[in-house]
Structure formats: C-alpha cells, structure tokens
Amino acid sequence: MSYIIDRRLNSKDKSAVNRQRFLRRYKKHIKRAVSDAVSKRSITDMERGENISIPEKDLDEPVFGHGEGGNRARVLPGNKEFRAGDKLQRPEGGAGGGAGKGDASDSGEGMDEFVFQITQDEFLEFMFEDLELPNLVKRQLNATESFQLVRAGISEEGTPNQLNVVRSMRSAYARRIALGAKKKRRRDEILAELEEQMDDENHRKALREELELLQKKLSHIPWIDDFDLKYNITRREPQPCSKAVMFCLMDVSGSMDQRTKDIAKRFFILLYLFLQRNYEKTEVVFIRHHSTAKEVDEEEFFYSRETGGTVVSSALRLMDEIITERYPITEWNLYGAQASDGDNWTNDSPVCHKLLANKLLPLLQYYCYIEITDRGHQELWQYYEKLAESTPEAFAMRGIEDYADIYPVFRELFQREKPRVSQ
Amino acid sequence: MSSNTPLSEGSEWTFELIETYDREIARIAGSYGLDTYPNQIEIIRSDQMMDAYASVGMPVGYHHWSFGKQFLNVERGYKRGQMGLAYEIVINSNPCIAYLMEENSMTMQALVIAHACYGHNSFFKNNYLFKSWTDADSIIDYFVFARNYIAQCEERHGTEEVEAILDSCHALMFYGTDRYKRPYPISAAEELARQEERAEYLQRQINDLWRTIPKSKAGKMGRTEHRFPAEPQENLLYFIEKNAPLLEPWQREIVRIVRKIAQYFYPQRQTQVMNEGWATFWHYTILNDMFDQGLVTDGFMMEFLHSHSSVVAQPGFDSPYFNGINPYALGFAMMRDIRRVCENPTEEDKRWFPEIAGSDWLSTLHFAMENFKDESFIQQYLSPTVIRDFHLFCILDEEESETIDVSAIHDEDGYRQVREALAAQYNLSSREPDIQVYEVDVEGDRSLTLHHQQQSQKPLAENTEEVLKHLYRLWKFEVHLYSYDGEEVDVSYRVPKRKGLSLAP
Numbered sequence A: 001m002s003y004i005i006d007r008r009l010n011s012k013d014k015s016a017v018n019r020q021r022f023l024r025r026y027k028k029h030i031k032r033a034v035s036d037a038v039s040k041r042s043i044t045d046m047e048r049g050e051n052i053s054i055p056e057k058d059l060d061e062p063v064f065g066h067g068e069g070g071n072r073a074r075v076l077p078g079n080k081e082f083r084a085g086d087k088l089q090r091p092e093g094g095a096g097g098g099a100g101k102g103d104a105s106d107s108g109e110g111m112d113e114f115v116f117q118i119t120q121d122e123f124l125e126f127m128f129e130d131l132e133l134p135n136l137v138k139r140q141l142n143a144t145e146s147f148q149l150v151r152a153g154i155s156e157e158g159t160p161n162q163l164n165v166v167r168s169m170r171s172a173y174a175r176r177i178a179l180g181a182k183k184k185r186r187r188d189e190i191l192a193e194l195e196e197q198m199d200d201e202n203h204r205k206a207l208r209e210e211l212e213l214l215q216k217k218l219s220h221i222p223w224i225d226d227f228d229l230k231y232n233i234t235r236r237e238p239q240p241c242s243k244a245v246m247f248c249l250m251d252v253s254g255s256m257d258q259r260t261k262d263i264a265k266r267f268f269i270l271l272y273l274f275l276q277r278n279y280e281k282t283e284v285v286f287i288r289h290h291s292t293a294k295e296v297d298e299e300e301f302f303y304s305r306e307t308g309g310t311v312v313s314s315a316l317r318l319m320d321e322i323i324t325e326r327y328p329i330t331e332w333n334l335y336g337a338q339a340s341d342g343d344n345w346t347n348d349s350p351v352c353h354k355l356l357a358n359k360l361l362p363l364l365q366y367y368c369y370i371e372i373t374d375r376g377h378q379e380l381w382q383y384y385e386k387l388a389e390s391t392p393e394a395f396a397m398r399g400i401e402d403y404a405d406i407y408p409v410f411r412e413l414f415q416r417e418k419p420r421v422s423q
Numbered sequence B: 001m002s003s004n005t006p007l008s009e010g011s012e013w014t015f016e017l018i019e020t021y022d023r024e025i026a027r028i029a030g031s032y033g034l035d036t037y038p039n040q041i042e043i044i045r046s047d048q049m050m051d052a053y054a055s056v057g058m059p060v061g062y063h064h065w066s067f068g069k070q071f072l073n074v075e076r077g078y079k080r081g082q083m084g085l086a087y088e089i090v091i092n093s094n095p096c097i098a099y100l101m102e103e104n105s106m107t108m109q110a111l112v113i114a115h116a117c118y119g120h121n122s123f124f125k126n127n128y129l130f131k132s133w134t135d136a137d138s139i140i141d142y143f144v145f146a147r148n149y150i151a152q153c154e155e156r157h158g159t160e161e162v163e164a165i166l167d168s169c170h171a172l173m174f175y176g177t178d179r180y181k182r183p184y185p186i187s188a189a190e191e192l193a194r195q196e197e198r199a200e201y202l203q204r205q206i207n208d209l210w211r212t213i214p215k216s217k218a219g220k221m222g223r224t225e226h227r228f229p230a231e232p233q234e235n236l237l238y239f240i241e242k243n244a245p246l247l248e249p250w251q252r253e254i255v256r257i258v259r260k261i262a263q264y265f266y267p268q269r270q271t272q273v274m275n276e277g278w279a280t281f282w283h284y285t286i287l288n289d290m291f292d293q294g295l296v297t298d299g300f301m302m303e304f305l306h307s308h309s310s311v312v313a314q315p316g317f318d319s320p321y322f323n324g325i326n327p328y329a330l331g332f333a334m335m336r337d338i339r340r341v342c343e344n345p346t347e348e349d350k351r352w353f354p355e356i357a358g359s360d361w362l363s364t365l366h367f368a369m370e371n372f373k374d375e376s377f378i379q380q381y382l383s384p385t386v387i388r389d390f391h392l393f394c395i396l397d398e399e400e401s402e403t404i405d406v407s408a409i410h411d412e413d414g415y416r417q418v419r420e421a422l423a424a425q426y427n428l429s430s431r432e433p434d435i436q437v438y439e440v441d442v443e444g445d446r447s448l449t450l451h452h453q454q455q456s457q458k459p460l461a462e463n464t465e466e467v468l469k470h471l472y473r474l475w476k477f478e479v480h481l482y483s484y485d486g487e488e489v490d491v492s493y494r495v496p497k498r499k500g501l502s503l504a505p
Helices: A016-025 A027-040 A092-098 A102-109 A120-127 A165-196 A201-220 A258-278 A298-303 A312-326 A348-360 A379-390 A403-414 B015-031 B046-054 B065-080 B106-126 B128-133 B139-157 B159-171 B188-210 B217-226 B236-243 B249-270 B272-292 B298-311 B327-343 B347-352 B361-371 B374-381 B384-390 B415-425 B464-475
Strands: A002-006 A050-055 A072-076 A113-118 A147-155 A231-238 A243-251 A282-289 A293-296 A332-340 A366-372 A395-400 B039-044 B089-091 B096-101 B393-397 B404-408 B434-440 B448-453 B479-485 B488-495
Touching (some): A113 A120, A258 A366, A258 A403, A293 A312, B015 B039, B015 B106, B106 B272, B106 B298, B106 B361, B128 B249, B139 B159, B159 B464, B236 B249, B347 B384, B393 B415, B464 B479
Antiparallel strands (some): A282 A293, B089 B096, B393 B404, B434 B448
C-alpha cells in the first residue's frame, strides 16, 4: 500500500529560519568578511553575494570523542602486498590513523575553513546594518499624493458604485425570511390540510380563500428593498511622508587622478546603494564639477571622465539653485555629500565656506565632506574645519587615504545614533 | 524470460508510471516476504532534498542554527558538484516516508522505491533495535510536539536562551540513551498530556533530593555509603533531566526532547552496514527479477547497474577516494554472501557456518536482518570469502611502538582476528568514550563527578573541556571528569577552572 504525494509545490526555503539563525550567530564573522570584501571589490561589483569563510573551530559542536594516542586496531580494505607481521612506518601527519574513522576525523582533513555563500541581499544587509540618514525629519505633508483611501466600514447610504453586493443580498434575504416565514408556514399547513380534508367543502373553501390571501401577501414581499442596500464607505487618510534628496558632489578636475576618482566613486556608490536600499522616497542629484559644475545622471557621474581646473563653489552654487528650483525645504529633507582631493582655486575656499555657512547649511539636514588625499590638507579643509566646529550637528568631514578607509569612514558618517536635535 | 511488455521505455517518469512500478515492486517484495509499513512516497524538488538533508532525518524539525550550518554545508557541496544528492532519504515512521527527487529518471525512481520503500522500510519494521527503541507510529507526532514546544519556549524565554540549552544538549546527545535498559516507546499524545504534570512532579522530586541542608564535617565521613547516584549512570541527559538542581521545568523538557530524539536515532547509528546492505540487496534482487520478467528494458538495466555499481564500490585504503569502509559495499557483499552460503556452500563455508550452509536462504537472511546489529552481524556472518574479496587486513597502531604492525590479513590464520577487529570497529561503545556519572556531592558543593574508563589507553579528545562547559551550563555547579587508565587516574578535568590549584582527586 503506497501513497504517492506531489510535494513539489510546497513552499521553498524550509531551511530559511535555520539559515537565518546561523547567520545571526556568526554575525561578527560575516560582518568582518563583508567589510573586507567591500574594500577589495571593484565599484561595479557591490551588488552580488559573497563567500564567507569562518574558521571551522569557531563553529565546532563539541562532543565527547577519542583523541590521538592509545592503542588502536583497524581493519582496512584493499591489501596488496602486506603479510601478517609486517611492520610499517607511520605515515606523516597521522593521515593513516585519521582517514575513514568517520565523524571523529572530519576535522583532520584540511577543511579548517567553513565556506558558504551569502546572497546579494544579505550582503547589502550586513553592509548597511546600523546605518541611517541622520536628522531625518518629517516635513510638510504633501497634499497631492499622500492620501490613502482606507475602509471605514459599511453605511446605509452611498453611491451605487460603492454598493456592497454581498451585504445587501444578505440583508435582503434576512428581511425576506423575517417577513415571509410565518406566512409560508401557514401556507404549508393549509396545503397539507387540503390534501387530507376531502369532505367538508365549506372548510375547504375557507382554506382556499386564506391560501389565496397568503399567496398574495407573499408575492408582495419585495425581493430587494431600499433599506437592504449597504454601501462600503472609505475615508481619505493623510499619509505622513518624508522625502529626502541627496546631493552628491564630486570633483572631477585634472588634479583628481584616477585612483582618487576611483575612491570617490566607490564612496558614492556605497552611498547610493545605501540610499536606494533604505529610502523608497529618496532622490539623488549628481553634480560633478571642475571649474564649472554640471548636473548629470548616474551613469555619467560614475563613469565618464573630464579634466580642468577646480572651483568647488561652482558646485555649491548649482546645488543651491537646484534646491530653490526643485526641492522646497518645506517638503524635502536635504542632504549633501561631497568628495574631493582638497584642491581648490585660490580664494575660492572662503567663498565655499560662506556659501555653506550662510546659504546651504541652514537648509540642509546633514552635509558630509570626504577628502581623498595622502598629502597635507589644504585651504578647503581648513575652511571646512571651521564649519565642523560651528555646526557639528549638520556638518561632518573625514579624510580618506586609501581604499581600505572607505567603508569605515562611510560607516562612521552614517552610524545610527540617538536622534540629534536639528537646527 | 517471460513475454511481458516493459512497463516503460523512456527515462521520463510520470505519476502513473511510479504507481505502476511501485505496484510491481511491491508484488515482488511481497513474494520474498518483505514485511513493510505502508509507504508514503513524496516527490520533491532538489532544493527540498537539501532541506531534508539539513534537517538530519527529521521531517519536522525544531529550529536551530546547527541545522542552518548543515544546510549551508549541503548547499555548498551540491553546488560544487562534490556531492550528487543521494537518491534517497527515508524516515523510520509509519507510514514510512521516502523522498523521490523530481530530477531523477524513471530508472532511478524505481531504484529508490525498491531500496527505500521496501528495503529500508522492512528493516525499520522488523529489526529488533528499531522495534525496541523507536515507535514508528508516533514519531512524526512527537517531532511536531517538539517543534511546537521549542517554538513556544522561544517565544516565552527568548531565542538565545533556548539556543544555549539546545547547544548544550546537542553536545551530550550521544549520551542520552540507556544502552542496556530498554526504553518506553515514545508516544506523542501522552507526552503532551503528561508534560505539565511531569514538570511539576519532577521539580518536586528534585527539591526532595536537594533539600538536604549541608551538614557539619562529621557527616561527610559516611558519604561513600550514601553515594548518589547509587550506581554509575551512563545516560547523562537523563540524569540531568531528573537531577540537575537549577534547571527550570521548560529546560528539563528540552533536555528530554533532545534525549528522546537521540534515542530515536540510536538504532540507525548501530545498523548502518546492515540497513544499507539489506536495502541494497533488495533493490538489486527486485530489479533483476523485474528484468527477468521482462518488465524493464535493457537500457533500464544498464542505467541501474551503472549507479548500483558506483554505490557499492569500495576503494582500497591507499586510494585517494578512500573514505573508510563503505557500508553499502560491505553490507551488500555480506547479504549476498549469506545467500550464497545457503544456496551453494563450499567446503570452507560448511566448516565456518555449519548451521546455515545449505539452509533456506530467505528465512536465514530474514533472521539475520531481524536479530542483529552491525557489530554482532559482522561477528556472526562475515565469511572468509568476503574477507578475501575485500582484501581486508588488520593493523595495530600502538602508542609505544615505532611502527604500525600488520597483525592479520585475509588468510587462514587471520580470518578470525580480522572479523573480530572489524566487528569491534562497529561497536558503539568502543567508538564513543565510556563516560558515566559517578557521583554528585549532594551535601557539599553540589559538584558533579564523571568517570571516563579508557579503552586501549585511548585518551579523550582535545575539545573535552568544551563539552564539559556545556555540561556545566546544564548542571550549573562544578563538573569534574576523571579519565581512568585501568585503576589509575590518567587525566582530570574541571569546569569551571580554578586558578592555580592542582586537580588531583
């Protein structure tokens, strides 16, 4: 007797929970591996999974077992030339003693790393864990798109398009039963009596009359009545919505060599992935500048090349213009991130300082500046330092020297903390 | 050969074909007297097969990170192609659940049905170890109970708490069975009904045990007379469940669950060679019969023989593929050999097996399957023929000796020694260290003392202290372990470690 069952349509990932448990338990290891991978990977390469390896001894599940030593007798197959009484040299490293002993020696076979794959999603999850945009506040409710229709129950009044058919029919049915049941019962009684009582003609006549009356009354019960109708009612509920825009500013002037640009791009890619992942309503504006600034799309921002002098303030001005034009501060949370090698046109740095301090920072939630250089800091850095002192809640700056710094600096800038008081 | 038409020609399977093959296989199995539970054959995808692997034979498992680790391991092996997903997983339950992978060809499905649904199934139903240690009727219900109970605990006490207890129980899982006492079969319904009552009752008992107020030193003189436990206890998990002083009732229940599940798997660990040998023997016999009756094609047979022969391959000890003795190979060879001895005994066989040579092979084979475990089966039935076929030899690896000595080979002088050594290799109690609870200091510091009796001077593994830490987590008072070489204490362990003290007993 056999039952054959098709289980192929059962849900996938029965092991998902156990897998998550495992990942959680070894979070520390995985985080380290992810952070290593981030600094090693090329910029186009962030969106895939990663091989994680954990030392086997760290995930050992110990059980009582025998150790090396003692006297053992073992039976092996495949004898070719041995005779009883032969004495053999011990093989190096105890391999002969270990192999084939089943569970006890699995660890002895050079598999000292446990390697497994995490998916791209998990990779990014670990990469951006504990990070968030600082100072995000709910701005003005936007009248046009932030309403949602929610159900608010059933009503007796409404428009035909809101008719709730099921409820209406149910109530009509109930009404018909309530009004007709007694009459129907009487009708059935009369019918039964007419069947039996054959002789008493008078009585039969009376019954027939009553029956007729009943039939008439019954037919007058309407199948559906006005007060049966039920309508769905809905209510427009305002949705609090927070929108954020991130301005990415990058120096692409001649002084930025390929490596510096590469580092800057990586930083922005991280930022971009982070935003994409965490905020559905986040817009990103890419501004690149040399001596003049230009708003570009994502593709151009990351991948095209340009040279020229450096005027940082041009980018800040453009940013200011875009804000005025498209992102009213009443509706948007504004963020800025800037990457540069620190070079700037002489006399432009004070302008930048003024622009930021007077115009931009009052509008912005947060502005971060990363300087990618292994040389000394220049004028721009010094002016920016003043900003960091005067408005530490809205301005942060860090120096990056090498690829390896990118991820730590990124984490530092966007570390989740207690909400700061915004200005 | 009869003039039957083959059941199918191509390699594609359909549900109708599976039913047809199953019917034919059942018919042939029945003619050999294979007595089985009803079969529940489930068709699954390969990723579901990985899930099944990862849950180590529990169709309904509780959640634990170690199963996740297992899953990642399987997934990795599968993706790299190191491991074909084996064709079968079969659960010792009633009805007997067997999985077929949808990727398999019709031939493979037929092979799995014969192997798992009739081979393993009849072994589960009739072998004495399975009969006395497991209850196929209620095991699935018990798994469900265990899963729900543990999920409840996680809700109430937090995942991490529960995980820690499970970790510790898993570390002692192999010490959760009484080897010599027969257990009560598990019954899920009762289990659930009695569980609360038991928790309360247990706690009361434990309180009784620990109520003793520490006495003055004079009282200690008489300690040896009132040693607790009176007899050494080999079932560590049971001992903890009943006696650990500070466990909460729910923690005791978890200890019990792990212990019960360990008990369920206990027979499987001791009957690998027999179980696989039996199943392989029957898929081989049944499919060959089908061929003889004209029910399957030549192509079917070629494919079947190809996978059959790779399953029963035994690489020599010096081969790069060598990974111990292949239980399929040894088991299959021995089962076939028993049949041969019954049907065509040689002079040698008559000398070695006077009681079975020439007897009815089928009843002899059934008797062997029903009444032995690997160790005793080998001791009883390993014949010189099989020893020669496998070129088995025995080596002695002694600590004091410079060399490894070949003590016996496949010749007249060596057969008995090889057989004995191989049987011992499958003896669970020589594979696992003999560790027992010796004493609890009931009136003093409540410390728990274990004794380890070394076999052939084999010391304990390096991670012993880690295991003791798990034991300490459950016992919550000091744990001592003395490893005895004969009468002498060879090594002693103590957890938690005390600073700067010698650990002499």
